[in-house]
Amino acid sequence: MKYVIIGNGAAAIGAIEGIRSNDKKSEIVLLSKENCISYSKPQLYKMLNEENVQNIYYRNEEFYTTNNVSTILGKTLISVDFNKKILLLEDDTIKYDKLLIATGAKANVPKLKGFDGETYSFTNIDEALKLKESLVNKDKIAVLGGGLIGVKLSEYLHKMGKEVILIVSSKGVLSSLGDEKISQILNNEIIEKGVNLLLSTKIVGAKKIDSKIELKLEKENIICEAIVSCKGVKPEVSPFEKTELSIDQGIKVDDHMKTNIDDVFAAGDVTEMYNSIEDGYCNIPILPNAYGGGYCAGINMSGGDAKIDSVYPMNSLQIFDVQMITMGLLSSAEKDEVITMFDSKKRIYRKLVIREGKLIGAALLGDIDRAGILNNIIKCNLDVSAIKEELLNSKINFYVLPRNMREVIVKSYIEGIK
């Protein structure tokens, strides 16, 4: 048996650990276009002010030898012949018996009209280092896009002493979360800390003027020295586009992380999976899904039988001094019940979205302690009709659940039953 893994992020690492939990011996080959060992994408911002890349490594350097994995780093995959089970590289081919595609996602970099200079992005180490290098003699940076990457990057650039202009097309940052209050709180926080935040602003074009850049907005023109585009990411499916692999928003996988092709699995940011809350297939590019999906794929590739947990978006973030955790669906439909609590003095906000008695989404700002208890309530589809006010207003407490429910939860996690 020869396992081949394309990619070197959390999904790939999960797959190695999943395979090795079943099969200690067979050959594992890992192919990655990035020429470095696995690192934590959520911690990429730290590359801007830390010299040492080791500080964001996802596993230690011995990981690959300990797990007997041969790595081919810094090589690009051209395409795959799924019938012959062969990967085609620029100057080589690799055969596989079981394949995992974990190529992740790449930056969306829209073309700016009239601009022939460099538009930076920030989704991997190469991009981060390139940006870092160019920042040495630049002070005024325009960040395009108010999603997670744009906001975190703005925070880090600001902390480095740069003048940051964050340009967002919607009314608030993190608007894709679907909660106006969160966007509003974060807008205020970002402005208060000194980032120049331009909301509801579209970019018309840009022009290079000597060492500066003139950025043309609808109402005004601004001068900056570098542009970083943070307009989201898209699954890296380019090597598979002309193949029979089923791809929509991402590579479609079932609850065993199998694609439509035999012996081909996929996991992580490159995939789309069934989202139990949305009742449809979604691309959810977050680390727990990547590692969990990779691990599940690894078990199934090596002859085991693992089913992925229900997946839905969730995240834990800190934007300047605002700590927050969000999970599930926050943009409610008409039929949903939405209850919120806001304490402006303590800067605490909590929101619960309830559909037919079941919790389907929750946001915690300020006080995030024990958020996992709510997350598990979402995951297990528990009825919260009788306890919703307590869940909203009290400190989160496991004992808020009725005893029979608590006992079932304890048993299921101790025994590992899904």
Added chain:
Amino acid sequence: MKRRIICNEDFCIGCRLCEVHCNVKHSKSRDIILAYKYEKEKEPSRMTFEQKEQVCGSIVCMNCKDPLCIKACSMGAIKIEDGTVIIDTDRCVGCWMCVMVCPFGAIKRGDKKAFKCDHCHDEEVPICVLNCPNKALMYEAD
């Protein structure tokens, strides 16, 4: 071997001695008087005491079979050693992904580092279990 501390809520009277002894165990002096009266920096309890009306009990890390915290950790800082889920505080960066997923709310936030019950892995029986006056806390290992 998996270590587990389970609370039988029928016997818990909410005395919170489990928290007291947990603090002492993790204090510098490991002496109850010194720890409570003289140590400046108090070690927070690894246990969480919970109460809803008459129902109460303590809850700690359950050493899940398939721990969600390990999958969610953005730094690969959580692992299982000798059946106990361990947080490597050198690697932990306080991203709180573990807090986001722990179904028991058993992972706590310290100063930029997560911490949790270590099941007193250097003791034969966890200290909270030894000192529970009503034997509400039970220790299991399998």
